[in-house]
Structure formats: C-alpha cells, structure tokens
Amino acid sequence: MENSLKSKIAGFLQWYQDLYGGEWYIETPNPAAAEKRPGQTAALGNSTLQQFHRAIENCQNCPLGRTRTKFVFGTGHENAGIMFIGEAPGQDEDLQGIPFVGRAGQLLNKLLANVQLKREEVYIANILKCRPPNNRDPQPEEVEQCIPYLQRQIEMIQPKLLVALGRVAAQNLLNTTESLTNMRKRVWSYREIPLIVTYHPAFVLRYNDKFDSAMEDMRFILEHYQKLPEKEKPGR
Numbered sequence: 001m002e003n004s005l006k007s008k009i010a011g012f013l014q015w016y017q018d019l020y021g022g023e024w025y026i027e028t029p030n031p032a033a034a035e036k037r038p039g040q041t042a043a044l045g046n047s048t049l050q051q052f053h054r055a056i057e058n059c060q061n062c063p064l065g066r067t068r069t070k071f072v073f074g075t076g077h078e079n080a081g082i083m084f085i086g087e088a089p090g091q092d093e094d095l096q097g098i099p100f101v102g103r104a105g106q107l108l109n110k111l112l113a114n115v116q117l118k119r120e121e122v123y124i125a126n127i128l129k130c131r132p133p134n135n136r137d138p139q140p141e142e143v144e145q146c147i148p149y150l151q152r153q154i155e156m157i158q159p160k161l162l163v164a165l166g167r168v169a170a171q172n173l174l175n176t177t178e179s180l181t182n183m184r185k186r187v188w189s190y191r192e193i194p195l196i197v198t199y200h201p202a203f204v205l206r207y208n209d210k211f212d213s214a215m216e217d218m219r220f221i222l223e224h225y226q227k228l229p230e231k232e233k234p235g236r
C-alpha cells in the first residue's frame, strides 16, 4: 500500500476516534434504517412532551446513539415562559439522563436564583440529546439529525423567550459564526421567538472572572422577559 494512502487511512481513523472514541458506527442502507425517517416524522407529531419523550428516547439517528449512556430529553415546566438551551449533555448529564445536573448545572441554578427564577419554572434542554465523546463540539451532521427534536419541544412549550447558553448553542440556533461577545446583550429571533445569548455555565466555571458578566446577562434576560406579553397559560 502506498504511504500516502496509509497515512490518509491513519488520519481518517484518528479523526473518527476523536469524534466517537472506541465505538464504530456503520450506517447500513437496510429497510429498517430507511424506516427511521418516517418514524422520526411520526414522533414529531406527538402531542405531549411526555409522549414525545417516549417516542424518541431510543433514537439512533446519529452515531451518538451508540455511545451515550442515557438519552437527555430536557426538563422543566411544560408551559415555561423561558427556555434555556445548551449545547449537549456532559458526563453527569449522560449518567443521569437530566440536563445541567453537574457543576455547570449548579451554577445555572445559582444564576437563576439570583434573579428569583426557579429551575422548575423554566425549561432546559440542549441542541443534542446525547453526549458527544469527551465533550467535543457537536458535529454539523449530528445537529442536523437532532435539532428537529428541539424545534418540536419549542413548538410544544411555546416559550416567550429563548436563552442560548454558550457559543455553540447560539451559533447553531442562529445559523451564524458570530463570536459570543458579539452575540451577547442583544435580542435575536429564532422562529419569531426572541432569543438572548449568554455564557455557558461551564465557561463561567472555567473563567471565574466572567461571573459578574453572566449575572448582568441574567438581569438583562429577566428585564426583557418581564416586558413580553403574558402567555395564555403563564408558566410562572
């Protein structure tokens, strides 16, 4: 085998291992696989969050279905006025099946509490429902497969305000490559719902000096939220 071919194969294997660890994902064009998309379409038609959760919790539409421990649907008030959206489950979330339960989750609870918001009053979900190995960034194909689930959750909850936690969530929702710095302190729109961008709590844990800025963002979020018209059945 030519050296250049060997090195291309070695490069591919390294890239794949970086993405998915030791697990191999081979998509086979069999009838069962072909039925997934109609199945996904049917799942998206479920009318309650609980039914929808049950319909998609065994999803294998991308390679992360093979490497996850637990599927992480989302948690919170089904009629929440604010919906927080992170990037993907981390290690603690993957083990427990609940978003934002590790140290980053505790910090999020603290930020919410500082503006008198309780976690049970809001809804929290991620762009991806399964953990990427080693907490790497979601890949575009994974987002493409998974984001219809989040979109359906947003349709069902109909929040007054969306909050993107971190650069990755914000860039994927807004389809932009803007930096986090440029996206903060502005009101964007996602499918006609106002959207505000702030830091991911894990980033604030890593850079403690960002805590005050994260608090400023939280106050900006609350001020904007309070100006929005009430929902028919308010979540708070």
Ligand code: SF4
Pocket: 059, 060, 061, 062, 063, 064, 065, 066, 128, 129, 130, 142, 145, 146
């Ligand atoms: S990340 Fe999303 S699309 Fe991929 S397997 Fe999990 S639920 Fe399915």
